[in-house]
Structure formats: structure tokens, C-alpha cells
Amino acid sequence: MTEEIKIPQKHPRAESLRIREKLIRHFKSGVVASAGLIAHGRGEAFDYILGEKTTQPALKAIKATAATLLTAEHTVISVNGNAAALASKDIVKLAKITKAKIEVNLFYRSSEREISIKKILEEAGATEILGIGETASARIPEVGSERRRVDPKGILIADVVLVPLEDGDRTEALVRMGKKVIAIDLNPFSRTAQFATITIVDNIVRAIPTLIKIVSKLKTKSEKKLEHIASTFDNKETLGEAIHLIHRRLSRLAEKGVYLPILEEDES
Ligand code: ATP
Ligand code: MG
16 A cells, blocks of 8 residues: 655655655656665755755756757657656657657666556657667667667667666766767766766756756757857866865855754744
């Protein structure tokens, strides 16, 4: 039986708790792997440190991503259990406006999980989902896990792969294959963040809706302008800015030590 926890509207961490509840529900329905819950916790810790908002460096990476997606030949959005649980509607919307394909790619692959993920993507409006069952018949080199299995109509031939919440090994392998890899990862120190062509250091629940807005804005721009935005983006510099931002924020908070006030009953 699923226990439903009622989260008080005014709880100071209500949004974070709602996201946790969503992941737990999707864990029970077989979409999220048990290790996915742990991975979420690591992401949450970085989100806390970043201030739980989309930062300037993240916005810069999102703009470069929008320009890259609008000029790509063949984009694939790679979806795992956590991404499907947290952002299926937005993933489908993004795929539609950028004419990208959606492919399921799992570290802990089982046909039950593939089917559960396919189901929620279909409920979110997806009509074609690659990488299910035998269709994931191609292999990418140097990846030890089940994530090496890809669809010959999808990731194998893609020039751009968007990998929300990815594993470092596969990001490295995809970059080695000459693909542009765009990662959404709250941890700027992860191997995924370090190896990607563009790293969006932000929570998937904020990054994809923002990306959709920026794609809609840039859609009318010329190919030349879009290529300029994409080619002048520097991932090393932008990751450095994200790490600087963490550094500055932590220094400010370190000066204070205690920085959260206890509010009076009627202020809370
Ligand atoms: P890597 O393999 O890239 O070195 P890792 O082994 O530390 O990373 P994984 O479990 O492979 O971590 O991947 C999970 C990653 O997803 C973590 O870096 C975590 O910060 C990130 N993450 C978790 N939840 C979210 C979220 N909601 N939005 C963005 N990133 C998230
Ligand atoms: Mg990993």
C-alpha cells in the first residue's frame, strides 16, 4: 500500500519534500531504481549549496543548449528513471519543439522498468520512444554497464545527446564518439559535468522548463546567430563560474555561521 504524506503548504521545504514524495511514488511503481533515490539525495545536497535556484552560469549554459538544439541535425534526449519521474511532461514538450527523439537508457535495465518508463512518457504525450527492448540493439564502446545499449535510430546516430542525470562513463564514451553531450547535473564536480560539451548545473525540474522558454525565444533567430551563440560558449569557463558562485556563497554564509532566523509564529 502506498502511504500518502500530506505536506503542509507553509512548510519551508515544501517543494523539496513534494519532489521527494514524487520520486518515492515512482520508486514504488518501478520507474525509479533504488540507487536513483540515493542519486537524488546527492543532487539535493548540491541544490542546497547552490541556493535552489537557476544561477547565471546555468542560464548561460541553457542558452548555449537552446542554440545547439536548434541547429542540431539529430538530437536525442536520453531518459532514465529519475528524469522520467521528475520531468516527463517537460521532456516531451522539449522534444516536440526541438524535433528531438526520446530514448530510454538505463543503468539498471529491466524490461519492467523500460515499460514503466515508456508508460509515463506516453501519458505525458510522447508518441515515439526509442531504446525499448530489442530496439536497443547497438552498443557504444567502453561502457561497462547496460547503459552501453543504444538504439541505432537514436543515440547511435545522434550528433547531439541531452543527458539529464547521466553517469560519467557514458558521457565520456559519447564525447569520444564525437557527439556533443549536454548534461544537466547539479554537481559541477561529477565526471558527467566535467566531460560534457555543455554542462547545465541546475535541477532538472527548473532547467528543462527554462530551456523550453529560451528555445521558444531563440526559434526565430537566424542559423548564423544561433551558431554564434553555440560556438562562443566555453564550458570550462562556465563550470568555473558555477564553482566560484558556490565558493562565494559559502564564504558569505561562513561569515554568518547561523543565518536562518527563527520566525515568530505569525510570520511563518
Ligand atoms: P558521475 O558518474 O558523473 O561521476 P556520480 O557517480 O557522482 O556522477 P551518478 O549517480 O552517476 O553520480 O549520477 C547522479 C547525478 O545526478 C549526481 O551528480 C547528482 O548530483 C545529479 N542529480 C540528482 N538529482 C538531480 C536533479 N534533480 N537535477 C539535476 N541533477 C541531479
Ligand atoms: Mg556515476
